[in-house]
Amino acid sequence: xxxxxxxxxxYSKKIHCDLCGHFEEKRYLQKDxxxxxxxxxxxxxxxxxxxxxxxxHNDGYYKEVxxxxxxxxxxKKNQRKCNLILKKFSAYRKSGKILEIGCNAGGFLxxxxxxxxxxxxxxxVSEVTEYGKKKFNLNIQNCFIEDAQLxxxxxxxxxxxxxxxxxxSPSKAFEKVHSFLRIGGIAYIETVNIDSxxxxxxxxxxxxxxxxxxxxxxxxxxxxxxxxxxxxETKKIITRGLRFRPTDAPKLSGFERLIEExxxxxxxxxxxxxxxxxRVILIAKKV
Numbered sequence: 001x002x003x004x005x006x007x008x009x010x011y012s013k014k015i016h017c018d019l020c021g022h023f024e025e026k027r028y029l030q031k032d033x034x035x036x037x038x039x040x041x042x043x044x045x046x047x048x049x050x051x052x053x054x055x056x057h058n059d060g061y062y063k064e065v066x067x068x069x070x071x072x073x074x075x076k077k078n079q080r081k082c083n084l085i086l087k088k089f090s091a092y093r094k095s096g097k098i099l100e101i102g103c104n105a106g107g108f109l110x111x112x113x114x115x116x117x118x119x120x121x122x123x124x125v126s127e128v129t130e131y132g133k134k135k136f137n138l139n140i141q142n143c144f145i146e147d148a149q150l151x152x153x154x155x156x157x158x159x160x161x162x163x164x165x166x167x168x169s170p171s172k173a174f175e176k177v178h179s180f181l182r183i184g185g186i187a188y189i190e191t192v193n194i195d196s197x198x199x200x201x202x203x204x205x206x207x208x209x210x211x212x213x214x215x216x217x218x219x220x221x222x223x224x225x226x227x228x229x230x231x232x233e234t235k236k237i238i239t240r241g242l243r244f245r246p247t248d249a250p251k252l253s254g255f256e257r258l259i260e261e262x263x264x265x266x267x268x269x270x271x272x273x274x275x276x277x278x279r280v281i282l283i284a285k286k287v
Contacts, residue, residue: 013049013050014048014049014050015046015048015049015050015168017037017039017041017042017044017046018044018046018168018169018170018171018216019039019042019044019170019171019222019225019226019229020039020041020042020044022039022040022041022042024037024038024039024040024041024048026038026040028045029045029204029209029211030204030211031204031209031210031211032210032211032212033212034047034210034211034212035047035048035049035211036048036209036211036217042222042225043219043221043222044216044218044222045194045216045217045218045219045222046168046215046216046217047168047211047212047214047215047216050168050215065127065128070105070128070131070132071131073104073105073106073107073110073132074105074107074110074132074135074136078107079107079110079111079114082107082108082110082111082112083111083115085108085159085161086111086112086115086117088188089157089159089186089188092157092186092235092283092285093156093157093185093186095115095116095117095156096117096118096155096156096157097117097118097120097154097155097156097157098112098117098118098119098120098155098156098157098158098159099119099120099121099122099150099155099157099158099159099180100112100119100120100121100122100158100159100160101121101122101145101158101159101160101163101173101177102122102123102160102161102162102163102166103121103122103123103129103132103138103140104123104125104128104129105128105129105131105132106121106123106129106131106132106133106136106138106140107132108159109121109132109138109139109140110132110136110138113136113138117157119138119139120139120140120141120150120155121138121139121140121141122140122141122143122144122145122148122150123140123141123142124142124143124144125142126142129142145167145172145173145176145177146169146172146173146176148176148180150180151180152179152180153179153180153181153182153183154180154182155180155181155182155185156181156182156184156185156186157185157186157187157188158177158180158181158185158186158187158188158189159187159188159189160177160188160189160190160191161189161190161191162190162191163191164189164191164216164218164223165191165192165208165214165215165216165217165218166213166214166215166216167215167216168215168216170216170226171226171229171230174226174227174229174230174232175230177189177230177232178230178231178232178286181232181286182286183286183287184285184286184287185285185286186235186283186284186285186286187227187232187282187283187284187285187286188281188282188283189223189281189282189284190279190280190281190282191216191218191223191279191280192208192214192217192218192278192279192280193218193219193220193239193275193276193277193278193279193280194217194218194219195219195220195221195275195276196239196241196242196271196276196277196278197242197267197271197276197277197278198241198242198243198244198277198278199278200276201243201244202243202244202245202246205246206243206246206278207246207247207248208278218280219280220237220239220275220280223237223280223282224237224282227282227284231286231287232284232285232286232287233284233285233286233287234282234283234284235283235284235285236283237275237280237281237282237283238272238275238277238280238281238283239271239272239275239276239277239278239279239280239281240272240277240278240279240281241277241278241279242264242267242268242271242277242278243278244260244263244264245260
């Protein structure tokens with residue numbers, strides 16, 4: 001088993017809102033030595049002072065990189081999940097050229113390739129990508145999205161899941177997404193929804209509230225505005241997911257889990273209708 005070290009570089013520079021440029025002095029939330037600010041002009045929630053240099057995570061983001069960890073991305077169970085995601089694209093694109101931002105070992109790229117897509121990936125952590133590149137001959141660049149060397153106006157779909165919350169400058173990432181897409185191409189981006197019932201229930205106990213690791217938190221409104229700022233036209237926004245209890249809470253018995261699910265049911269329905277799920281999904285088009 002290979003152990004890797006996560007480094008954190010701290011500095012005290014306060015930053016302007018990456019969405020609208022406003023400088024906000026008031027702190028919104030504190031957790032684990034980091035601070036979130038909520039922009040009073042546009043509502044974007046971001047870490048300020050910025051306390052993490054993401055370049056320090058390159059080749060050190062994952063605490064453990066094992067054969068078991070890497071191979072699970074290519075298991076039958078995970079490949080079925082990837083195929084379900086690919087089906088969501090079918091209303092917009094059934095095949096073509098696809099790029100995944102933050103592709104990890106490349107499990108999704110492998111599934112897409114088997115379905116006939118021409119697949120490419122971006123992932124800064126070389127320790128995980130070498131597995132997919134060597135074993136499945138996947139086309140992955142080891143870099144951050146801002147540094148990717150890929151042809152512009154060439155991709156039919158740009159897909160990303162659980163990545164944009166890690167980015168200290170989402171505007172630059174959205175600009176790159178726009179540049180990679182061809183006219184008519186689709187961006188499918190899933191990230192954290194700070195305007196969710198889960199956050200209302202758990203507050204800072206929610207594991208995704210992490211100013212050191214997740215410097216950017218979105219709402220349906222702010223992610224739409226980031227897309228619009230980059231030149232993308234939002235086609236659809238949906239949310240999913242609901243959690244009543246923190247992940248480190250004691251395990252429930254079978255009967256207790258049943259009661260919890262019954263209590264969650266009306267919230268689950270309403271969260272879908274009101275965009276209050278804990279993950280927000282943006283589907284946007286380059287026009």
